[in-house]
Amino acid sequence: MSEQQQDTAVLSVRGLFASVAGQQVVEDVSFTVADTGVTALLGRNGVGKTSTIKALLGIIDRTGEITYRGSSIDKLPTHRVVQRGIGYVPEDREVFGSLTVEENLRLAILGDSGNRETVDRLFPELRQRAKQQAGTLSGGQQQMVALARVLMEQRGLLLVDEPTKGLAPRIVTEVTEALKAVAEKTPVLLVEQNLQVVRDLAHSVIVLSGGRVVHTGDAREFLDSDLVHRYLGVTAGKDDA
Amino acid sequence: MSTILLLLITGVGLGALYFLVASGLSLIYGLMGVLNFAHGSFLTLAGFLGWEVGRRVSDGTWAGLLIGMLVGIATGAIAAAITELVFIRKLYNRHIEQVLVTVGLGLATVALFEGIWGSDPIRIAKPAWLGQTTNILGANIPNDRWLLIGCAALVLGLIVLFLKKTKYGLIIRAGVENRTMVTALGIDVRRAFTIVFAIGGAAAGLGGVLASVYYGQVAAHQGTSLLIYAFIVTVIGGLGSLSGAAIAAVLVAVIQQFANFYLGGTGDLAVVLALAAVLLVKPTGLLGKKTTH
Ligand SMILES: Nc1ncnc2c1ncn2[C@@H]1O[C@H](COP(=O)(O)OP(=O)(O)OP(=O)(O)O)[C@@H](O)[C@H]1O
Ligand SMILES: [Mg+2]
Numbered sequence: 001m002s003e004q005q006q007d008t009a010v011l012s013v014r015g016l017f018a019s020v021a022g023q024q025v026v027e028d029v030s031f032t033v034a035d036t037g038v039t040a041l042l043g044r045n046g047v048g049k050t051s052t053i054k055a056l057l058g059i060i061d062r063t064g065e066i067t068y069r070g071s072s073i074d075k076l077p078t079h080r081v082v083q084r085g086i087g088y089v090p091e092d093r094e095v096f097g098s099l100t101v102e103e104n105l106r107l108a109i110l111g112d113s114g115n116r117e118t119v120d121r122l123f124p125e126l127r128q129r130a131k132q133q134a135g136t137l138s139g140g141q142q143q144m145v146a147l148a149r150v151l152m153e154q155r156g157l158l159l160v161d162e163p164t165k166g167l168a169p170r171i172v173t174e175v176t177e178a179l180k181a182v183a184e185k186t187p188v189l190l191v192e193q194n195l196q197v198v199r200d201l202a203h204s205v206i207v208l209s210g211g212r213v214v215h216t217g218d219a220r221e222f223l224d225s226d227l228v229h230r231y232l233g234v235t236a237g238k239d240d241a
Numbered sequence: 242m243s244t245i246l247l248l249l250i251t252g253v254g255l256g257a258l259y260f261l262v263a264s265g266l267s268l269i270y271g272l273m274g275v276l277n278f279a280h281g282s283f284l285t286l287a288g289f290l291g292w293e294v295g296r297r298v299s300d301g302t303w304a305g306l307l308i309g310m311l312v313g314i315a316t317g318a319i320a321a322a323i324t325e326l327v328f329i330r331k332l333y334n335r336h337i338e339q340v341l342v343t344v345g346l347g348l349a350t351v352a353l354f355e356g357i358w359g360s361d362p363i364r365i366a367k368p369a370w371l372g373q374t375t376n377i378l379g380a381n382i383p384n385d386r387w388l389l390i391g392c393a394a395l396v397l398g399l400i401v402l403f404l405k406k407t408k409y410g411l412i413i414r415a416g417v418e419n420r421t422m423v424t425a426l427g428i429d430v431r432r433a434f435t436i437v438f439a440i441g442g443a444a445a446g447l448g449g450v451l452a453s454v455y456y457g458q459v460a461a462h463q464g465t466s467l468l469i470y471a472f473i474v475t476v477i478g479g480l481g482s483l484s485g486a487a488i489a490a491v492l493v494a495v496i497q498q499f500a501n502f503y504l505g506g507t508g509d510l511a512v513v514l515a516l517a518a519v520l521l522v523k524p525t526g527l528l529g530k531k532t533t534h
Contacts, residue, residue, distance in 0.1 A: 057425060059421055059424075059425060077424070078421075078424040078425055079424045079425075079427050079428055079429045079430070082424075082425060082426065082427035083427045088425045088426075090422065090425070094419055094422045096414075096415045096418050096419060096422070097418065098414065098418055098530070099411070099414060099415060099418075103411055103414075103415075106411065107411055107412065107415050107423070107426060107428070108426045108427075110426075110427050110428075149426070153427070
């Protein structure tokens with residue numbers, strides 16, 4: 001990694017290891033996340049993308065150096081990592097199904113008021129559904145709640161895991177637009193299988209294979225190269241099916 | 242008709258007692274995944290201390306009982322909070338060890354209570370009215386049942402209000418569903434653990450004083466025997482579900498009363514059969530959901 005990258009990194013990870021149920025799922029992973037825009041974390045199913053994100057947050061046991069905005073966060077428990085300003089939008093949304101939409105959002109407010117206006121502007125639909133149980137929302141609406149929830153507080157970095165998974169094309173566009181708007185202010189580390197979305201949003205990529213980083217670099221260059229086929233199993237320049 | 246009514250109301254009264262113990266068990270398990278076998282000890286200790294203080298203030302009167310109940314509530318809450326802070330917290334996410342510690346605590350404290358108050362039950366005095374009956378449609382209902390039912394309903398109402406209206410209530414409800422995601426929103430869920438233990442302990446503590454009124458005695462093993470029924474209630478109701486615990490508490494106690502009366506004292510057997518039936522048909526209990534920890 002170049003010096004310039006170092007200077008402008010919001011998050012830098014060195015020698016990260018993590019295991020789940022006694023199995024090593026993240027092995028000696030090192031990368032940096034730029035302090036603007038979207039950095040995509042890519043790789044085939046099961047390579048350890050979700051595990052890497054969970055390791056950063058301390059949701060699963062990890063070792064290694066994790067530096068966020070100049071201070072070390074690798075010994076902190078999950079809630080402290082998040083309190084430092086790292087927001088998490090998990091794979092499969094994980095909204096609280098028995099709580100209302102409003103309660104889901106209120107839970108995420110750590111200070112006094114929260115960013116109501118931002119959330120209302122990005123997701124006007126949620127306002128009408130404030131009293132609805134989140135478990136009865138459609139997949140797309142649940143994804144909106146998961147995103148809105150993390151935006152209730154000011155964040156210095158967002159970790160977003162497959163936000164378009166299982167969504168209809170129109171909703172994928174909506175989520176992409178929302179993320180684009182968010183990324184103008186807040187850097188995002190995005191796990192995403194839909195390469196069109198990656199192309200739309202990301203300026204750079206980190207590619208995992210077998211729990212290790214195998215490539216980092218410019219997003220367009222990567223997506224237009226043969227490496228896409230080698231590491232993701234799809235043909236260069238084509239959209240993910 | 243009057244017999245049925247008598248069994249029904251008596252059953253609901255006993256169910257109220259079960260609920261006071263089961264509500265805490267269910268919330269604690271729901272949020273933390275801890276089966277708290279020390280819960281009965283909170284009840285017993287509260288029963289003893291409530292009685293000791295109450296009788297010194299004014300033995301066998303309403304004032305003495307009221308003081309006893311307040312002391313019982315405080316005792317249960319404090320004992321439970323200390324248990325969580327000192328023993329459970331260190332074993333965060335180590336469920337087997339947590340069970341072993343609470344079982345050990347349960348056994349050790351019963352021995353301690355026997356050492357202090359002896360192993361024989363101690364008869365207690367209660368306000369005269371509680372020893373009398375009220376005639377309802379021909380059934381003579383012991384008056385202490387009304388006290389039990391009223392207190393349990395009040396506790397249920399207060400806990401529901403707390404869960405629905407406060408920030409910690411929100412955290413607890415969310416945590417019962419998905420604890421990891423609560424911490425991933427930046428919330429220190431351990432504080433909610435202590436609060437849940439304290440609330441459960443307070444309810445059990447009140448239950449301890451009311452149990453001594455119901456049985457007319459305090460005893461070192463009082464909590465332990467109630468704990469068994471409370472666990473059955475918790476499982477039938479669905480681990481983690483407060484309303485499930487309330488419904489199951491009444492159901493279990495009523496079934497028990499009816500089987501004892503009509504089927505020649507087979508109440509306990511009927512309860513176990515009910516447990517088996519529920520587990521076969523709906524393993525998560527009446528109102529239980531799958532939870533992610
Ligand atoms: N709870 C678990 N128990 C056992 N193995 C697990 C567990 N969670 C994850 N794994 C394993 O860890 C590896 C990495 O999983 P992870 O979820 O991080 O992959 P991923 O890159 O996010 O995959 P996907 O693209 O399918 O979401 C996989 O081989 C998976 O089977
Ligand atoms: Mg994943």
